[in-house]
Amino acid sequence: MFHVQCDVAVVGGGPAGLxxxxxxxxxxxxxxxxxxxxxSLGGILQQCIHAGFGMTYFRQELTGPEYAARFITLAREQEVSVLTDTMVLRLEEDKRLICASGEHGLTEVCAGSIVLSMGCRERTRGSIRIPGTRPAGIYTAGAAQRLMNCQNKTVGRRVVILGSGDIGMIMARRMTLEGAQVCAVVEIMPYLAGLTRNRVQCLDDFDIPLLLAHTVTKIVGRERVEGVWVQRVDEKRAPVEGTEHFFECDTLLLSVGLIPENELTAAAGIEMAPITNGPVVNQHMQTSNPGVFACGNVLHVNDLVDHVSAESEIAGRAAARYALGTFGKTLREAACEAGKGVRYVCPQRLCIGEDLEETAMLYFRVGAPMGAGEIKVESGGHVVASRRISRANPGEMEKMAVRLGDVAGDTVTVSVEPREEKQ
Amino acid sequence: MMEKIITCTVCPQGCRMTVTGEELHVSGVTGNKCPRGAEYAQSEFVCPVRTATSSVRVEGGVRPLVSVRSSRPIPAARMAELVELLRGIRLEAPVAMHQVVFENLWNSGVGVVTTAEVAKRRSPQTTGC
Structure with a gap:
């Protein structure tokens, strides 16, 4: 068996791993x-040829491949070694990774610490259960993006897109520019799933209709998609009778959410969090297995790659300290909880050591869109941090820094409550 | 006088602004919460611009396509025209990062460059199996 020894092994060479x-x-x-x-390295960025990346991390608008190239160059300069065409099959308790490599066959990587950065995959038709036949022409938006942008394949001529996630909207523009007709983008929720910027630049610019509170209720076609039935839905997301509309199309793209790819994590017995579908971590991105760290979309699905890069640096630094034996001691722990208006908080735990001046960054999402509000972080009956916001959206991650010395008791609760906006 | 609703994309707030004006002259912007919004609304009203991205064919490379972008934002109205123009282009591998595809598009001073590299494909004899 081919053997590799290293201090830090990173699983996945996308933006988080890099x-x-x-x-x-x-x-x-x-x-x-x-x-x-x-x-090759770069992960999903390789197929995201559109611009809009790097505005906060590099303060410059880059395309996906350019953003990836910056990190690939840094990795090369830092002499990070890379095993491509290599799939990790199992994570053993003693921090050994059993892999299958195209070049070396069965490969064992022994590490002082491990960073999990496998990213996520798309939800498919199977996970949302649309009735109808099973013809060709149904793609996830990301699969269609890879076919068009990397493999030079035509995907379809008349398209309906289900889900208003960013990849779906970006594909609406891409397919329109490549000569296809996009009939509509259909979103089951009464609000947009992706970023407003993408609605303006990908849908509005090309007069592509956006149907909020609508869904695809049936797929029609034998060999190839011939059309889809679209219906309005009520507050409980149930289709409303009498609102059926048939769109003739040969392609249905699905942009209906992402699933963190955690088979490896779960099989290794690492504690998982139910809402994020990622591992439970502390502010160092350390999982319940102390030598294993996690970052990026495998931890929780992000909306901006810039956040992934920043968050992954925390994981990388902590993993290095762990391998070098300089990882700080934990004196006590506190659990981070989602309070009013908040869907989840990541990290789920805070480890408090000797340095009480250390600050931890809490990432979280609100449950529903809201106007002016106030973010409050409470611990031990006191507000330890707060900030006013003019609006919040489930599609846009919020963050809040907390000084560890301020954490009293064993919980830290993040809540967002509406406030009256003064004119 | 014309009135146009413009959603701001400068920051995630996404202010809904109303711009009034005529052709190249803007007489008023309302609904913006900051000066950057007003500036964006003006430019969107007069001539909206976008960074154009697409991909072009590569001959003899490890991949059949390379991604490209305009060096500066171009008028949104000419995006389709540029994509059409790029459809006819063939690059020979190896392709370098930021290799120039068009130096001076429509005499506007805007260039088109690649945003990735594509290595040359090795001949089948040397790849082996």
Whole structure:
């Protein structure tokens, strides 16, 4: 069996893995190794050829491949080693990774610490259960994006897109520019799932109708999609009778959510969080297995890659300190809880050590769109941090810094409540 | 006088602004919460611009396509025209990052460059199996 020894092993060479690997090197880890199942680094960014990345991290508008290239160059400069075309099959308790490599066959990677950065995959037709026949022409938006942008394949001529996620809207524009007709983008919720910027630049610019509070109720066609039935839904997301509309089309794209790819994590017995579908971590992105860290979309689905890069640096630095034996001691722990208006908080735990001046960043999402409000972080009956916001949206992640010395008791609760806006 | 509703994309707030004006002249912007919004609304009213991205064919590369972008934002109305123009382009591998595809598009000073590299495909004899 081919054998690799390293200080920090990083599973996945997308934006999260690249950022974690570079940060681990900068923190002093000697041997950092990225294990990537694709033939090249960059992950999903390779197929996201549109611009709009890097506005907060690099303060410059980049395309996906350019954003990835910046990190690939950094990784090369830092002499991060890379195993491509290599799939991790199992994570053993003693921090050994059993992999299948195209070049080396069965491969074992032994590490001082491990960073999990496998990203996520798309929900498919099977996970949303649309009735009807099973013809060709039904794609997830990301699969269609890869076919068009990387493999030079035509996907369809007349398209309906279900779900107003960012990839769906971006594909609406891409397919229109490539000569297809996009009949509509259909969203079951009464509000947009993706970013407003994408609605303006991808739908409004091309007069593509957006049907909020609507869904696809039936797919028609034998060999190939011939059309879809679309219906309005009520507050309980049940189709409203009498609102049926038939769209003739040969393609249905699904942009209906992402699932963190955690088979490896769960099989290793690492504690999982129910809402994020990712591992439970503390502010160092450390999982319930102390030598294993997680970051990026495998931890919780992000809306901006810039956030992934920043969050993954935390994981990379902590993993390096763990491998080097300089990871700080924990004196007590506190659980982070989602209070009023908040759907989830990540990290789920705070480890408080000797340094009480240390600040931890709490990432969270609200449950429903709201106007002016106030974010409050409470601990031990006191508000330890607060900030006023003019609006909040489930599609846009919020964050809040907390000074560890301010954490009293064993819980920290984040809540967002509406406030009267003064004119 | 014309009135146009414009959703701001400068920040995630997404203010709904109403712009009034005629052709190249804007007489008023309402609904913006900051000056950057007013500036964006003016430019959107007069001539909306976008960074154009697409992909072009590569001959003899490890991948059949390379992604490209306009070096600066171009008028949104000419986006389709540019994509059409790029459809006829063939690049020879190897392709470098930020390799120039068009130097001066429509004499506007805007260029088109690649946003990725594509290595040359090795001949089947040397790849082996």
């Amino acid at each position: 950022s974690a690997a570079v940060a681990a090197k900068k923190q002093g880890a000697q041997r950092v190794c990225i294990i990537e199942r694709d033939k």
